[in-house]
Amino acid sequence: MKRIVRSSLQTSANLVFFAIIGTAILSATYYLTHDTIAATVERAKLKLVSQLVPPASYDNDIMQDVRTLAPDELLGTEEPTQAHIARRGGKPVAVVLEAIAPDGYSGKIALIMAIHPDGTLGGVRVVAHNETPGLGDYIDIAKDDWITTFDGRSRSLFPDEYWKVRKDGGVFDYMSGATVTPRAVIKAVNRALRYFDAHRDELFVADARPVKGEQR
Amino acid sequence: MSFAEFKEIAWNGLWKQNPGLVQLLGLCPLLAVSSTVVNAVSLGLATTLVMTLSNAAIAPVRSYVPNEVRIPVFVLIIAVLVTVVQYLMNAYLYGLYIVLGIFVPLIVTNCIVLARAESFASNNPILPSAFDGMMMGLGLTAVLGTLGALREIMGKGTLLSGIDLVFGDEAKAWVIHVIPDYHGFLLAILPPGAFIGLGLIIAGKNWLDLRTADKARRQPAPAAQPEAAQG
Numbered sequence: 001m002k003r004i005v006r007s008s009l010q011t012s013a014n015l016v017f018f019a020i021i022g023t024a025i026l027s028a029t030y031y032l033t034h035d036t037i038a039a040t041v042e043r044a045k046l047k048l049v050s051q052l053v054p055p056a057s058y059d060n061d062i063m064q065d066v067r068t069l070a071p072d073e074l075l076g077t078e079e080p081t082q083a084h085i086a087r088r089g090g091k092p093v094a095v096v097l098e099a100i101a102p103d104g105y106s107g108k109i110a111l112i113m114a115i116h117p118d119g120t121l122g123g124v125r126v127v128a129h130n131e132t133p134g135l136g137d138y139i140d141i142a143k144d145d146w147i148t149t150f151d152g153r154s155r156s157l158f159p160d161e162y163w164k165v166r167k168d169g170g171v172f173d174y175m176s177g178a179t180v181t182p183r184a185v186i187k188a189v190n191r192a193l194r195y196f197d198a199h200r201d202e203l204f205v206a207d208a209r210p211v212k213g214e215q216r
Numbered sequence: 217m218s219f220a221e222f223k224e225i226a227w228n229g230l231w232k233q234n235p236g237l238v239q240l241l242g243l244c245p246l247l248a249v250s251s252t253v254v255n256a257v258s259l260g261l262a263t264t265l266v267m268t269l270s271n272a273a274i275a276p277v278r279s280y281v282p283n284e285v286r287i288p289v290f291v292l293i294i295a296v297l298v299t300v301v302q303y304l305m306n307a308y309l310y311g312l313y314i315v316l317g318i319f320v321p322l323i324v325t326n327c328i329v330l331a332r333a334e335s336f337a338s339n340n341p342i343l344p345s346a347f348d349g350m351m352m353g354l355g356l357t358a359v360l361g362t363l364g365a366l367r368e369i370m371g372k373g374t375l376l377s378g379i380d381l382v383f384g385d386e387a388k389a390w391v392i393h394v395i396p397d398y399h400g401f402l403l404a405i406l407p408p409g410a411f412i413g414l415g416l417i418i419a420g421k422n423w424l425d426l427r428t429a430d431k432a433r434r435q436p437a438p439a440a441q442p443e444a445a446q447g
Binding site: 010011014015018019022025026029030033036037040041043044132133134135 | 251277280281282284285288289292293295296299300303304306307308310311314371400402405406
C-alpha cells in the first residue's frame with residue numbers, strides 16, 4: 001500500500017514538474033512576443049481602416065481616438081466594440097465601427113465600415129466570414145470588389161426599403177447563385193447606418209464616454 | 217548513429233512511411249487547408265517545426281517520464297511547442313496566421329505529431345528523433361504542397377496565390393496564372409476536392425511503388441531468359 005502511494009506521488013510530482021517547465025516556457029514566449037503581437041494587430045487594423053478612410057483626410061491618431069460602443073441590436077454585436085473616430089483639425093471626418101451580420105449563409109459575417117458625419121458610407125469591408133468559397137465569398141475584397149458598391153451610399157440617398165438586392169426590388173447588385181450572403185450584408189450595413197443616425201451626436205463628442213446601446 | 221540509419225529515417229518519412237500517403241495520419245488539417253499551395257506548405261512547415269521540436273524535446277526526457285503518464289506529458293510538451301509557434305506566427309507572420317486561423321492551434325491534435333513522439337522519440341536518442349520529426353514533417357508538407365497545387369490549379373487556375381501573406385505586399389506579383397481567364401472549378405476547392413485529390417495522389421504513389429517492385433522482380437529475368445528459350 002505504502003509503495004503504491006509513493007509511486008503515485010512520484011508520478012504526479014513528475015507531471016507537475018513538466019507542467020511547471022511548460023508554463024515557464026509559455027510565459028517567457030508570451031512575454032517576448034506580446035508587444036510585437038499587439039503592434040502587428042494594430043498595424044493590420046490600421047491598414048484596413050486606411051482602405052476606408054484615406055489617411056490624408058484626417059490628422060488625429062485614429063487608433064487612440066476610440067469610443068466604446070455597448071452591445072446593440074442594430075449593430076448585431078453581443079460584446080462591447082470599439083469605434084475609431086477620424087478628425088481633421090478637431091472636426092469629425094468619419095467614424096469607423098464594427099457590425100455583425102448574424103444571418104450569413106454559414107454563420108456570422110463580421111463587418112467594419114466608415115461613416116461620414118452626414119451619414120454617407122466611406123466604405124465597408126468584411127473582416128471575417130465563413131461563406132462558401134467561390135459562391136458567397138465575393139463579399140470579401142480579396143475575391144471581388146462587390147463590397148465597394150456601398151461606397152458613398154446613405155440612407156438619405158436610398159430610403160430603407162431600397163436596401164435590398166435587385167431581385168427583391170432593391171438597388172444592390174448581387175451574383176447569381178448566392179443571394180443569402182449579400183442580403184445579410186446589406187441588411188447589416190443598413191442597420192448600422194440606422195444605429196449611426198440614432199447615436200450620431202454621442203459618437204462624435206470629443207470626450208471618450210462609452211455609448212449606451214439598446215438591448216431588447 | 218550511422219549515415220545509413222539517417223538515410224533510412226529520411227526515406228521512411230519522405231516516401232515509405234509518408235504520413236500523408238501511407239500512415240494516413242493528420243488528415244484533418246491536410247484536407248481543410250490544402251486549397252492553395254501557400255496555405256498548404258505554410259501549415260506543413262509549421263507542423264514540421266513542431267514535430268522536429270517535439271521529438272527533440274521528448275527524446276532527452278524519455279527516461280524520466282513514468283510509463284503510465286507518458287501520453288499526458290507528451291501532449292503537454294506538444295501543446296507548449298504549438299503555442300510557442302502560434303505566438304511567433306501571430307507576431308511575425310500575421311497575415312498567414314489569420315488565414316490558417318484555427319488550424320495552427322489544432323496542430324496539437326494532429327495525431328501524426330503524437331504518433332512520432334510515441335513510436336520514435338520515446339525509444340531513440342535526441343538527434344535521430346529530431347531528424348525523424350523533421351523528415352516526417354517534410355513528407356507531410358510535400359503531400360500537402362502537391363495536393364494544394366493540384367487543387368489550386370484546378371479550382372482557381374493559379375499557383376502561389378496568397379504568397380503576399382507570407383512575404384508582404386510586393387510578393388503579389390509572384391502569383392502565377394497558369395490558366396488565364398479561368399472561371400474556376402468549385403469542387404476542387406471544396407472539401408470533397410481534397411479527398412478526391414488525395415485519393416489520386418495515393419493511387420499515384422502505389423502505382424509507382426508497384427512499378428518499382430515489378431521492375432525489381434524482372435531484374436534477374438534477362439539472365440534467365442536465354443535458358444528459358446533453350447528449354
